[in-house]
Every structure is written in structure tokens, then in C-alpha cells.
Amino acid sequence: MRLKRTHMCGDLRADHIDQTVIVAGWVDRIREIGGVTFLDLRDREGRVQLKFRLESSAKLLDAANHLGREYVIAAEGKVVHRGEGNTNPKLPTGDVEMEVEDLEILNKSETPPMEIRDDIEVNSELRLKYRYLDLRRPSLQANFKLRHRLVKSARDHLDARGFYEIETPLLTKPTPEGARDFIVPARQSPGKFFALPQSPQIFKQILMMSGFDKYFQFARCLRDEDKRGDRQPEHTQLDLEMSFVEPADVQSVIEGVAADIMKQTLGIDIVTPFPHLSYRDAMSKYGSDKPDTRFGMPLVDLSDDVKECGFAVFANTVKEGKVVKALRIPTGHTMVSKGQFKALEKDAKGRGAKGLAFIRYAEDELVSPIAKFFTEEELAMIKERTGAETGDLVVFVADTAHLADQILAHFRITFADKLELRDMSRYDYTWIDNFPQFEYDEESNQIVAAHHPFVMPENPEQLLAFADELRHTDGAVTPKAVDLAESIVATQYDFVVNGVELGSGSIRIVDREIQDAMFVCLGIGKEQAESQFGFLLEALKYGAPPMAGIGIGVDRWLMILLGLDTIQDVIVFPKTAGAKGLLDDSPAFADPAALEELGIQIVPKKE
RNA sequence: GGGGAUGUAGCUCAAUUUGGUUAGAGCCCCGGACUGUCGAUCCGGAGGUUGCGGGUUCGAGUCCCGUCGUCCUCGCCA
Numbered sequence: 291m292r293l294k295r296t297h298m299c300g301d302l303r304a305d306h307i308d309q310t311v312i313v314a315g316w317v318d319r320i321r322e323i324g325g326v327t328f329l330d331l332r333d334r335e336g337r338v339q340l341k342f343r344l345e346s347s348a349k350l351l352d353a354a355n356h357l358g359r360e361y362v363i364a365a366e367g368k369v370v371h372r373g374e375g376n377t378n379p380k381l382p383t384g385d386v387e388m389e390v391e392d393l394e395i396l397n398k399s400e401t402p403p404m405e406i407r408d409d410i411e412v413n414s415e416l417r418l419k420y421r422y423l424d425l426r427r428p429s430l431q432a433n434f435k436l437r438h439r440l441v442k443s444a445r446d447h448l449d450a451r452g453f454y455e456i457e458t459p460l461l462t463k464p465t466p467e468g469a470r471d472f473i474v475p476a477r478q479s480p481g482k483f484f485a486l487p488q489s490p491q492i493f494k495q496i497l498m499m500s501g502f503d504k505y506f507q508f509a510r511c512l513r514d515e516d517k518r519g520d521r522q523p524e525h526t527q528l529d530l531e532m533s534f535v536e537p538a539d540v541q542s543v544i545e546g547v548a549a550d551i552m553k554q555t556l557g558i559d560i561v562t563p564f565p566h567l568s569y570r571d572a573m574s575k576y577g578s579d580k581p582d583t584r585f586g587m588p589l590v591d592l593s594d595d596v597k598e599c600g601f602a603v604f605a606n607t608v609k610e611g612k613v614v615k616a617l618r619i620p621t622g623h624t625m626v627s628k629g630q631f632k633a634l635e636k637d638a639k640g641r642g643a644k645g646l647a648f649i650r651y652a653e654d655e656l657v658s659p660i661a662k663f664f665t666e667e668e669l670a671m672i673k674e675r676t677g678a679e680t681g682d683l684v685v686f687v688a689d690t691a692h693l694a695d696q697i698l699a700h701f702r703i704t705f706a707d708k709l710e711l712r713d714m715s716r717y718d719y720t721w722i723d724n725f726p727q728f729e730y731d732e733e734s735n736q737i738v739a740a741h742h743p744f745v746m747p748e749n750p751e752q753l754l755a756f757a758d759e760l761r762h763t764d765g766a767v768t769p770k771a772v773d774l775a776e777s778i779v780a781t782q783y784d785f786v787v788n789g790v791e792l793g794s795g796s797i798r799i800v801d802r803e804i805q806d807a808m809f810v811c812l813g814i815g816k817e818q819a820e821s822q823f824g825f826l827l828e829a830l831k832y833g834a835p836p837m838a839g840i841g842i843g844v845d846r847w848l849m850i851l852l853g854l855d856t857i858q859d860v861i862v863f864p865k866t867a868g869a870k871g872l873l874d875d876s877p878a879f880a881d882p883a884a885l886e887e888l889g890i891q892i893v894p895k896k897e
Numbered sequence: 898g899g900g901g902a903u904g905u906a907g908c909u910c911a912a913u914u915u916g917g918u919u920a921g922a923g924c925c926c927c928g929g930a931c932u933g934u935c936g937a938u939c940c941g942g943a944g945g946u947u948g949c950g951g952g953u954u955c956g957a958g959u960c961c962c963g964u965c966g967u968c969c970u971c972g973c974c975a
Contacts (some may be wrong), residue, residue, distance in 0.1 A: 413967070
């Protein structure tokens with residue numbers, strides 16, 4: 291390397307005029323115009339225009355004309371003003387250009403399989419295979435600059451508040467989040483396996499028992515589940531835990547972190563503390579435990595109003611203990627054509643609904659196949675309860691609360707997008723709390739945990755009673771058990787913004803008796819608890835402080851800050867939907883000798 | 898694991914509905930022209946096993962079966 295860089299391409303401004311500088315980077319584009327050639331040179335900070343003139347040096351001009359895209363070069367030259375009428379306001383460096391006096395080719399490049407620019411679409415397979423080219427695009431560079439800012443800002447904030455950054459093991463025992471574990475064979479213990487952590491949950495609790503008081507970590511979390519737009523097999527959590535605190539203390543820390551992050555990344559001042567919304571209210575109003583609270587369009591529960599109505603489908607649904615919920619779509623009648631409604635109905639059915647009832651509030655009549663089943667009074671009630679006006683569309687789902695909420699919440703978001711009700715410059719951070727500790731599934735007559743098994747209940751005496759009941763019935767799910775289970779409220783708090791669940795935290799159980807009761811309630815036997823979590827239970831005997839914490843999805847947070855709808859482009863090397871790494875072509879077959887050593891034999895999967 | 902979409906030039910797409918003779922366009926690439934361009938422009942050129950395998954047919958990018966990849970979605974999951 292003959293020419294040593296003095297400035298970054300993207301940093302050059304009018305201030306640098308008359309200075310002789312050396313820049314280095316990738317050839318973005320070359321424009322030959324006879325006796326003059328313009329070359330855009332790109333680095334992390336941006337692009338600058340290099341100029342080669344016949345009058346200055348025929349040799350340099352010829353050299354420039356023989357460069358190719360993505361060649362890596364260094365250039366020395368004088369920064370000059372481009373002159374009246376030649377400036378480019380679209381470029382931050384657009385007032386200036388470099389008159390090149392010396393040029394060094396640092397590396398050549400084959401013609402890349404994709405163009406390095408933001409304004410073209412390339413299929414994701416190619417983007418992931420040549421991720422290093424994809425990452426050269428300015429928008430991707432900006433994503434990771436923001437990611438760095440977010441991490442740095444959170445780290446600084448937590449350091450200032452007395453947190454220790456501590457790493458926990460990657461080779462661990464299975465953790466209890468409920469997802470499938472990635473497992474790693476243990477060579478020195480034939481037949482045994484490590485699990486990669488789904489989260490550092492147990493370890494951070496033990497760190498509190500170790501007396502570290504306040505801990506945080508940017509923790510990689512690995513879960514062997516199918517991916518979605520906002521889910522990858524490996525993701526990063528800002529994980530933290532505090533001793534001698536209550537949820538409000540943890541929330542206050544996160545509010546401080548969030549305020550700093552918003553300021554440092556987007557330059558936005560946000561108002562703290564954040565509002566709280568109970569799980570119950572979130573579900574009834576928005577049909578979701580991660581509601582987008584930036585706009586209204588509340589779901590309306592008509593169950594009580596229609597249980598005696600003339601429309602048998604509605605009345606019977608309510609009598610079966612299910613619900614009838616409605617969503618008013620403002621201007622929906624004018625906006626949604628018959629054909630488009632068919633698509634909606636198909637969508638609803640695809641999600642499990644039996645149908646999608648509707649009323650169109652046309653100019654002077656109701657267009658609806660179900661209107662004829664209702665009395666005038668009932669129609670007036672529906673109009674009043676939903677707030678429907680002329681031009682609106684109201685859709686109804688009569689089914690289980692779960693399904694009705696899921697479908698209508700989905701439509702609520704879809705139409706808010708169409709109506710442009712989702713203000714992209716707004717960030718509605720919200721705490722969701724008062725979650726149920728258990729969920730009861732009527733069909734299978736089973737009570738399952740809504741969270742991991744270390745979440746402290748608000749009302750532990752109910753948990754103890756529930757455990758007692760199960761001990762008496764030998765685990766059988768009686769109506770009394772269901773009542774008790776449903777009465778237990780978790781100390782859990784979820785951190786939500788704009789309809790995305792960023793994180794979740796709680797007070798942890800540190801009382802051995804309550805922890806034992808929790809295992810009973812989850813149907814985890816003494817032996818199983820001992821073998822899976824024995825080390826934690828043992829630790830609880832030796833003085834565990836009261837503790838609470840939270841884990842926040844860094845990738846999702848970035849997705850929100852950048853206005854993206856997937857986390858794919860805030861992760862440098864993401865996996866595909868089939869959990870493959872296209873860049874390194876992972877996963878791959880293992881060396882037979884390695885398998886031999888591990889005592890592992892591959893058995894073909896049965897059909 | 899289920900459902901849906903998709904695969905045509907290096908890239909983005911058209912031709913698929915109704916099977917028909919030579920599979921087109923823009924960008925990229927190559928050559929030429931051009932002394933203020935910046936998505937440069939103009940002229941010329943190259944570039945294809947239509948994902949892969951099989952089948953139907955006189956004839957398949959187009960129809961059928963299988964298979965693989967990618968994306969979305971349900972289940973699952975943070």
C-alpha cells in the first residue's frame with residue numbers, strides 16, 4: 291500500500307477545499323465523458339467524486355477508464371469546489387470533488403453478481419449468498435451503524451447505573467423457555483449433550499445469588515424453531531437482572547436506556563415513564579398482548595349484546611361460551627370491493643374462522659347477508675356499539691376468544707396500514723402487565739404455563755393452594771384446579787412498542803417452597819425438577835436476594851427504529867426460512883471421523 | 898409438519914391465461930463516440946440447459962408428476 295489514507299470519502303466537505311488528501315475505497319461508478327472521467331469512490335462514510343482530466347494527465351485518465359466496479363483503489367488529489375451549476379445536492383459530498391494526482395489499485399474485482407445500490411431489489415437468495423456485497427449498500431451500512439449506536443448507548447447507560455457486564459456460558463443444560471434446544475454433542479461425555487442457551491435466564495439468577503447485584507449482557511439466544519420475519523434461530527437480547535428491586539425499578543432502568551437509545555440513534559426525545567396497560571385491557575381493546583397503541587380502531591365485544599339476538603350463529607356461539615367480536619373499519623365500505631372482501635374472508639378462514647360476517651354501511655341501506663336476522667333495535671345497537679358511520683365496514687368474528695382476537699387484531703393492523711393510521715415517526719412504548727400465570731386449554735383439559743417456571747406470582751398463596759389441589763387430585767385437572775390456576779396473576783411485565791413485543795421480565799421466585807409449588811403446578815415431578823434445575827434449587831438454599839430483570843430483543847428494537855418489518859437486515863449474516871446460512875453454506879455434514887469419536891451414527895429419517 | 902406464492906440472460910422482469918416454428922425488454926457487461934457528468938448520453942455488440950428430473954405431445958418456458966431453493970403464513974416460538 292503506497293498511498294496511506296488521510297480522509298474518509300464520505301467526510302469530504304467544502305471545508306477541505308484546497309487540501310491535498312488521500313482517500314481509499316471501492317469504485318462505485320465510472321462516468322467517461324471524453325476528455326474527463328468522473329469516478330464515485332465509496333467507503334463506509336459515503337461517496338465522493340474523483341475527477342480525471344486529459345489536460346492534467348492522460349496517463350491517469352487512461353488508468354481510470356480501465357478500472358471496474360468494486361475495484362479497491364486509493365487516490366491522492368486536491369479537494370476543489372465543483373464550480374457553479376456542477377454541484378450535486380443529492381450527495382453530502384456534492385459540493386466538492388477530488389482532482390486526482392496519484393492513483394493506486396489495491397485490488398481488482400470481478401463484475402459483481404449484483405449492483406451495489408439501494409434503489410434496486412435483489413432476491414434474498416443472492417443477497418444472502420453474496421452478503422458481503424449486499425452489506426456494502428449504503429442502507430445496510432446505515433443499519434449496522436445504528437446497531438452499534440444502540441448497543442453503545444445501552445452499554446454506557448447501564449455502566450453509569452452500576453451494572454456489570456458479565457458473560458454466561460454457551461454450553462449449558464437445556465433451559466426452560468419452552469422452545470426446542472440446539473444441542474451440541476459432548477466429546478468427553480459420550481452420549482451426553484450440551485444445549486445452546488435459549489436465554490441466560492438461570493445463569494443470571496445465579497449471578498444475583500452470587501452477589502453481583504446488577505448485571506447485564508448482550509446475549510446471543512438460540513432457539514431451534516421455525517423462523518419468521520421478526521424471528522431468527524439466533525438473536526441478541528439485552529439481558530439484565532437486578533437484586534433488591536421491584537418491577538418499577540427494572541422498568542425505570544429500561545425507560546432510561548430507551549430514552550438514551552432514542553436520543554443517540556434517532557435524535558428523538560421521548561417521554562418517560564411509559565404508560566401501563568393490563569393484559570386484560572390489551573386483549574379486550576386490541577385483541578393482542580402486544581398492541582399497537584398509536585391508533586384507535588378498538589375491537590368491540592358484542593357477546594352480551596347478541597346472546598339473545600335473532601341471528602342463531604351469533605346467539606349460539608355466545609351460548610357455547612365463545613365470543614362475538616366486531617371491528618369497525620372506517621371508510622371500509624368504499625375502500626373494500628366485493629372481490630377484496632372475498633380475500634379477507636379467505637384470510638380469516640385460513641386462520642381458522644368459519645366465516646366472516648359483515649355489514650356495509652352504504653349511503654342509504656345496509657349491505658349485509660346477516661342484517662335481515664336482526665331487529666331494528668339490534669341493528670341500532672350494533673351501529674352504536676361499533677360507532678359505525680356511513681361508508682364504513684364492520685366485520686364480525688364469532689368464535690373462541692383466542693381466534694376472534696387473533697383475526698380481528700390482524701385486520702386492525704392491516705387496515706390501519708391502508709388508512710395510514712400508523713404514524714411511522716411515533717414510538718408508543720408501553721408496559722403490559724397483570725398477565726395470567728397459567729393458561730387453561732379447554733379442548734385438551736390442560737393447564738400450561740404462560741411463562742418460564744421462575745416467574746413469581748403476584749398472589750403466591752393462590753399458587754400454593756393450586757399446588758395443594760393438584761397434590762390431592764394426583765395431578766388431575768379439576769374445576770377447582772382450573773379456578774385456582776386462572777386466579778393466579780404473574781408479576782410479568784412485557785415491553786411493547788408499536789405492536790411489537792420487545793421484551794419480557796418479571797420478579798423471580800427465590801422461595802424454595804414457592805418454586806417447588808410451581809413445578810407441581812407445571813406437572814414437573816420432583817425427580818425431573820431435580821435433574822433439570824437441581825443446581826438452581828440448590829442455590830436457592832443459600833441466600834438468594836429478591837430479584838427482577840428483563841430481556842429485550844435487540845434485533846426487533848432495531849427493526850422498529852429503522853421502520854423495517856423484518857429483522858433480516860439488522861443481522862449481518864441471517865439464516866433463511868429453512869434455517870440455512872447461504873454465505874457459508876451451513877449447516878454441513880460432519881466429518882465421519884468426528885462423528886466416530888463422538889459415538890454418533892446418522893440414521894436416515896423414516897418417511 | 899400443513900397451506901400459499903415463486904423460480905425465464907449476471908440482475909429486475911415480460912412471454913405461461915389459449916402448447917406452435919427465431920424466448921423479448923431495461924439494467925449490468927464488452928467495443929466505439931463524447932471535456933461537467935452524477936441512474937450520464939448516443940451508436941454497436943455479446944449474453945439463455947426457461948431451478949433440476951421424469952412424463953404427455955408431431956411440438957413444452959407454457960400441461961402433468963416428482964424434486965430442490967427462496968419468501969409468506971398456520972402450528973411452534975421471543
